[in-house]
Amino acid sequence: MPVAQAAFTQAMSRVPAPVTVATTTDRDGRHWGFTASSFTSLSLDPQLVLICLDKAASTHAAFTAADRFLVNILADDQSEVAVRFATSNIDRFAAGDLVTCELGLPGLESATARLACTTHRILDGGDHSILVGRVEQLYTGSRPPLVYSDRRFTRPVPLDQPARAR
Numbered sequence: 001m002p003v004a005q006a007a008f009t010q011a012m013s014r015v016p017a018p019v020t021v022a023t024t025t026d027r028d029g030r031h032w033g034f035t036a037s038s039f040t041s042l043s044l045d046p047q048l049v050l051i052c053l054d055k056a057a058s059t060h061a062a063f064t065a066a067d068r069f070l071v072n073i074l075a076d077d078q079s080e081v082a083v084r085f086a087t088s089n090i091d092r093f094a095a096g097d098l099v100t101c102e103l104g105l106p107g108l109e110s111a112t113a114r115l116a117c118t119t120h121r122i123l124d125g126g127d128h129s130i131l132v133g134r135v136e137q138l139y140t141g142s143r144p145p146l147v148y149s150d151r152r153f154t155r156p157v158p159l160d161q162p163a164r165a166r
């Protein structure tokens with residue numbers, strides 16, 4: 001018996017997620033970008049990441065046709081950028097705060113990290129497409145990341161207990 005959509009999104013709201021802005025360019029050099037919290041690492045060898053994009057999004061055709069994309073990991077003072085890149089029917093690049101970054105893609109200089117990928121696979125994920133990227137170039141800064149949790153933006157509060165995934 002499937003669960004109600006509202007129950008599903010409520011449960012998922014308890015999962016803290018990164019806040020990223022994915023960007024790409026099309027054959028005409030036009031910039032495309034969207035805010036995404038569905039970003040995660042997938043494989044260490046080869047180095048793969050994934051990001052999920054709504055099939056109904058205005059950016060879907062551009063990202064699924066692109067041979068590369070850039071994932072900007074937002075810092076904790078960049079919630080306004082996150083909102084802008086999630087807003088429909090505006091020019092998300094009009095503020096002029098994106099510059100040419102890794103692989104020649106438009107990126108945010110003040111992001112806390114950037115991962116530039118070539119498109120490795122595009123997988124079907126229900127009403128989303130799963131963009132699997134092979135990491136080709138990256139930048140890592142030291143600013144605290146922005147976090148999306150309980151349907152709001154927040155920032156991490158480190159505990160004393162050490163933890164290391166790898």
Ligand SMILES: Cc1cc2nc3c(=O)[nH]c(=O)nc-3n(C[C@H](O)[C@H](O)[C@H](O)COP(=O)(O)O)c2cc1C
Binds near residue numbers: 034
């Ligand atoms: C915090 C946050 C996280 C989001 N994460 C995703 C995501 O992972 N995948 C996605 O397709 N849309 C995500 N969205 C929605 C998109 O940014 C965007 O609003 C949506 O694709 C509609 O854009 P459109 O006007 O280009 O169709 C997120 C929005 C916010 C505010």
